[in-house]
Amino acid sequence: MLLSLVLHTYSMRYVLPAAVMMGTAPTYVLAWGAWRLLSAVLPARFYREVDDRLYTIYQSMVLLLVIIYGDLPKNKENVIYLSNHQCTVDWIIADMLAIRQNALGHVRYVLKDGLKWLPLYGWYFSQHGGVYVKRSAKFNEKEMREKLRAQMKAETPMYLVIFPEGTRYNPEIPKVIADSQSFAEKEGLAILKHVLTPRVKATHVAIDTMKDYLDAVYDVTVAYEGTVDHKGQRKLAPSMTEFLCKECPRVHIFIDRIELKDIPEEQMYMRRWLHERFEIKDKLLIEFYDAKDSKRRNKFPGKSVHSKLSLKKTLPSLLFLGGLTASMLLTESGRKLYVKTWIYGTLIGCLWVSIKP
Numbered sequence: 001m002l003l004s005l006v007l008h009t010y011s012m013r014y015v016l017p018a019a020v021m022m023g024t025a026p027t028y029v030l031a032w033g034a035w036r037l038l039s040a041v042l043p044a045r046f047y048r049e050v051d052d053r054l055y056t057i058y059q060s061m062v063l064l065l066v067i068i069y070g071d072l073p074k075n076k077e078n079v080i081y082l083s084n085h086q087c088t089v090d091w092i093i094a095d096m097l098a099i100r101q102n103a104l105g106h107v108r109y110v111l112k113d114g115l116k117w118l119p120l121y122g123w124y125f126s127q128h129g130g131v132y133v134k135r136s137a138k139f140n141e142k143e144m145r146e147k148l149r150a151q152m153k154a155e156t157p158m159y160l161v162i163f164p165e166g167t168r169y170n171p172e173i174p175k176v177i178a179d180s181q182s183f184a185e186k187e188g189l190a191i192l193k194h195v196l197t198p199r200v201k202a203t204h205v206a207i208d209t210m211k212d213y214l215d216a217v218y219d220v221t222v223a224y225e226g227t228v229d230h231k232g233q234r235k236l237a238p239s240m241t242e243f244l245c246k247e248c249p250r251v252h253i254f255i256d257r258i259e260l261k262d263i264p265e266e267q268m269y270m271r272r273w274l275h276e277r278f279e280i281k282d283k284l285l286i287e288f289y290d291a292k293d294s295k296r297r298n299k300f301p302g303k304s305v306h307s308k309l310s311l312k313k314t315l316p317s318l319l320f321l322g323g324l325t326a327s328m329l330l331t332e333s334g335r336k337l338y339v340k341t342w343i344y345g346t347l348i349g350c351l352w353v354s355i356k357p
Helices: 002-011 015-023 025-041 044-062 090-101 113-117 121-127 141-153 174-186 201-210 240-245 267-290 311-329 332-355
Strands: 066-070 079-083 107-112 131-133 159-162 216-224 251-258 304-307
Touching (some): 015 025, 015 311, 025 044, 025 121, 025 332, 044 311, 066 090, 079 090, 090 107, 090 159, 090 216, 090 251, 113 121, 121 332, 131 141, 141 201, 159 201, 201 267, 251 267, 311 332
Parallel strands (some): 066 251, 079 159, 107 159
Antiparallel strands (some): 066 304
């Protein structure tokens, strides 16, 4: 009996963080909303500091073991974080690195415009300094610059995450990959196998706007073990639900810290530079997935560190938000508030983002 309970508990170890993360979303939004109202008469820096702390508490519940290659500075910096993009888990990979620099609350995202309609999250990401952008000709450069300048004016710590590919690399949608490769060939750029041809607009606007505010750019390459089939073909990377509710595949992260002085300022030259960075990513991923020597597969070249967070980094957040949510759900009035937060919070959020970018 006891052994069965232990085994069952062990099998649920990945379901728990997923359930808590989603289940505590209304609690988190209520806590943030209360602070937003209370801080209305306070200087903006007070709101930002507590908002960053709340974000740290919420996100630290799902941060797991990662394998890190390259040099991740120990101290927090104002940076732009450029990464390949293959699944929704990529969102929290940035968190996994930022917390190791005590900068988790500083993470902001550049997100495709459609994500602003996410229940609760879409509204909050915008409030937390996130920037929603449209693709191609609909990209609003002026709007993005204004939002970034407002963040700099408020002296907001910046860990700005950008996925330059613009969409996820999905081996189950070969047309997207083929179109990306055709575009590269047409433009005289190297054809990439394991990443898509990067788009430069958001990266250029971010670097150009904040060049005197940033300390560096982090060029990050992410690979998930177990995403190659028995024929050696690339498989779909895990979704957020699969990652949290099943046994998590090991995540390998290669980091290259780049000085601003080494990045061209003109967009046409930055475009070439960015593509060259993705060529480097592609070579790393070819080595990871396709190396002829099986001993070299499932790892990046160079030294690595198995970086595991201590319980003191994650458990207090789990107990705090989990406890608040459980307390709310124990009473009828609490349950009603919980449900109304999901419903009305989503509606108000959608209304807000439709009016204000």
